[in-house]
Amino acid sequence: MTIEVRAQARQPGRSRTQTGLKTTLAALALCATALSTTAFSGTARAETATMVMATEPPTLVSLTNVATTALGVSAKVTEGLLEYDENLNPKPQLAIAWEVSPDGLTYTFKLRDGVRWHDGKPFTADDVAYSLNLLKKVHPRGRTTFANVTSIDTPDPQTVVLHLSKPAPYLLKAFAAAETPIIAKHIYENTDPASNPNGNAPIGTGPFKFKEWSRGNYIAYERNDDYWGKPDPKIDQLVVKFIPDAAARSIAFESGGVDFGYRTPVALSDLERLKKLPNLKFETKGAAYSSNVTRLEFNLDNPYFKDHKVREAVARALDRKVIVNTIHYGAAIPTSSPIAPGLKAFHDPAPSPYTYDIKAANKLLDEAGYAPKEGKTRFHVTLDYNPITTEGRRLAEYIRASLSRIGIAVDLRAQDISAFVKRIYTDRDFDFTVNGASNLFDPTVGVQRLYWSKSFVKGVPFSNSTHYSNPEVDQLLEQAAVENDPVKRKEQFRKFQEIVGRDIPDLNLVQPVFLTVHNTKVHDLVTTADGVEGNLAHVEIK
């Protein structure tokens, strides 16, 4: 009987929703590993690069769905107008030249000549105009990103002109392939973009042609011999494998079953061991296009946390050094600003005015009128944590232990992601929460939503969860969103960071470092700000 129960216990996978499925997928993925290596080894195995992802993408084109997994594969086939270097300076991709008028209201792109879609049809300005108009309608962030774009002209097949109603200083950074994919007009015209079969078998301009998607196993891409960027691509085949279990991914890296992965594809606890292996390399670059910040968000409607003194006491009870070294095994950068250190142009490195100091924290709580009762405890609160990362729970456990030292008794509450999102953003039935927020490529796009009083909208996930409302901050954010002068804009964001750093409606703790792990035989993997999310045209195996 015991054996029977054990066997059942193993069956359901890690998450609540996909229980058995995931394990099955893991098993299938392992079978696929065996199959695909044999299947592809027939012809020049050396020219195949294998990428690993934990889960399968919902679609292969990040047009109507921006799931992390979809962003990871989209750009291999479907390219963008621009790519970016590590400091987010634009570089040519499908556009070879671009110009922004001094008033910031007109963007002109000169397109690359002689580019063909994988089905042989020529790529023209019509495709770009059609794509951008479609993105504005159906892309989850497109409505915001292209909000100020009023019309798009195509004076000739090689030129695209965007007309804006107001300046959009972040816009030039939005044209990366995965963020703003350029799709073929002749394929999408008069169809439903979400259900268009192109999402499962994409046609693009990229270095790789879609070959096969074996559901649950792998996606195979083959070399586009007609690629505009010759001699790229230098590999014949690109295979994306799905391995849901972190330990199994580690083994795949060790054994050479997979060649590369991104967004730290292995368990953080396993990093130290893997770093000693001679056949693996670790790369911190290639994550600048999407920096995350791990945060502790207070519900400012909560009777305890609406008091600044209580929030300051919590701030003084948490040590970012421990969060970096113990919770994240060193793979994180401390930050007290919501703008991640990764967004170098805007991040304010000034430390929090509220340094780690348990005594001061206790004093603040005394002053706030929460004297210890029944022993050491001052009051009870419940902490919800975003369940999508394992570090989230570890951090919650650290916060629980730390706050017990200043007499705040914390109960942790576990739930799945949909229950979490509903609790925080719809029901607002929480005290405080461990959460993460992506900065994306600009503070206006990634950070404004967290602090702008107008983005406190019930039911909108990952918006202003704290119910923070400060007219001065609102004004700064609104100014920065349309400020054309980069120096002024930087100053507006600096002031913004100073104010929210003082008001602490939330505590920004660390930016997790996303590592790209790759086999030493893989070269030129990370050449752009979006790293492995890019088109991987330059990758070479030798």
Place this chain on the structure above:
Amino acid sequence: MSGETSSSLASPAAVAVPFKPPVVRRGLSAIVINHPTFVVGLAILTVVFVLALTADILYPGDPMDMVGPPLLWPFQDMEYPLGTDSLGRDVAAGLVYGARVSLIIGFSAASIGLLIGTLVGAIGGFFGGLIDNALARLTELFQTVPTFLLVIVIVAIGEPSLPVMALAIGIASWPTIARLVRAQFRSLRQQDFVMAARSLGYSNTRIIFMEILPNALPPVVVTASVMVAGAILTETGLSFLNMGDPNLVSWGSMIGGGREMLRTAWYLTALPGIATALTVLALNLIGDGLNEIFNPRMRQR
């Protein structure tokens, strides 16, 4: 399940005599000599019980508190004899408090299962007919759903807290008991002593609970000890999947948390794993022992 083995006990000859434990007369030493495995099981369980009861004295304070440097190996620092986990929490304290959670869950879930199972089985077996038919179908309905999946569903709907988990495991595990009790009742209700009780005008309730149930208990007690073991394992499985109560240390959550470090710090999974295995083994040994003691035919061997 042990339903098959214990169903042999249902033969009227075995239990028709009102339940008087004849073992007592044969002395404690006889048990020790005749059933050494039972004694071993009892000894292990006693140790676990004592540790669970004295957890507050042995390790005052919160076992979830980060007390030392992370990932200390056992015996590396005698202040933390069994080492610390990746957050610097004392593994020994975790094991002791985890014993408490395991035992609470094990016994409360088994009690809930026993209560529901006994009621359903007794009523069905005693009254027969339409009621029995309906209850038997209900039992089958619950039996067709895999236990662990049902528990996961209930915990997912509710909240991962100790009472909800105990209730979920209890709800998922009662059919075994119900079938066992029903079989017992069906054979016992034909017995002379039941006839006698009826002729004395005893109420149905009294006959069920005062006359038949005590005679039906021995196989149920045996099954119950195995149910406790099953409940402990189910709780361990739940916590391993991160579906346990995050405010409590449990052996399952310790195994789940240490799993990522299986290659570098195997003691984090091995120690709570051994604790779980020993406790479950002890309960199974006790179950076997009880079976031998209660079963006169096995005793004669």
